[in-house]
Amino acid sequence: NVLNTPESSTRVISFLKLSGIKGEEAGVYTCVGDNGVPNYNQAVQYYDFYITVQVPPDIIPKNGITTLAQTRNGTVTIYFDITAQPPVDPSDIQWYFQSSVENFTIPNNTKKYMFSADQHSLTISDVQLSDVGIYRIEAENIVGSNRAQVTLFVYANNQKSNKIIWRKMYHYETLWCHHS
Numbered sequence: 001n002v003l004n005t006p007e008s009s010t011r012v013i014s015f016l017k018l019s020g021i022k023g024e025e026a027g028v029y030t031c032v033g034d035n036g037v038p039n040y041n042q043a044v045q046y047y048d049f050y051i052t053v054q055v056p057p058d059i060i061p062k063n064g065i066t067t068l069a070q071t072r073n074g075t076v077t078i079y080f081d082i083t084a085q086p087p088v089d090p091s092d093i094q095w096y097f098q099s100s101v102e103n104f105t106i107p108n109n110t111k112k113y114m115f116s117a118d119q120h121s122l123t124i125s126d127v128q129l130s131d132v133g134i135y136r137i138e139a140e141n142i143v144g145s146n147r148a149q150v151t152l153f154v155y156a157n158n159q160k161s162n163k164i165i166w167r168k169m170y171h172y173e174t175l176w177c178h179h180s
Contacts, residue, residue: 023055023085056144057084059137062121069153070127077123078150080137088139093119099133106135129154 033045062079070076082088095106095115106122108115114123124131136149 018051021051021053023053023083026051026053026085053085054141054143055083055085057082057088057139057141057146059139059146059148061148061150065150067151067153069155070124071155072128074127075123075125076127076152077121078135078152079121080148082120082137082139084139084141084143086141086143088141090117090119092140094138095119095122096136096138097133098136099130101130124152127152127154 028048028050031047031049033047060081062081065079068076068078082093095113097104097106106113112125114125115121116123122135122137124135132152132154134149134151136147138145138147
């Protein structure tokens with residue numbers, strides 16, 4: 001685009017429009033301006049600029065683990081990796097519990113539940129059959145929000161065996177698991 005100023009000089013204004021850009025394309029880019037005049041002291045000018053790509057949270061269970069099992073009275077920690085631009089503020093992360101019996105927002109810093117400082121992990125102490133269910137994390141930044149979940153089971157007879165108990169429709173059932 002060319003813009004003529006009242007002093008009759010010519011000024012060039014350039015625009016760069018990027019669309020469909022992805023988060024991994026953020027970084028430093030260089031623009032090169034060349035007036036085409038050979039041997040002119042300032043014929044070529046370079047300008048560096050940084051592109052920040054804003055993306056909503058991406059929430060991935062640590063090591064891809066979406067199902068956990070623990071013995072009764074044990075402790076389990078659920079981990080998630082959260083990436084976003086701009087980063088998610090810990091106050092914009094919420095944890096929820098869902099089972100066939102109850103649903104609730106998980107409180108922090110109780111004898112039962114502790115969050116990490118960045119809210120990316122949840123530690124559940126003194127695991128009981130009532131803790132069997134889905135643990136969901138939700139994160140939000142100015143671009144958007146996302147959620148992910150992990151299912152927690154409890155080993156039967158307080159032993160890490162192939163017998164797992166889960167709660168279904170207000171009663172307990174037993175599942176025998178094996179691998180080949």
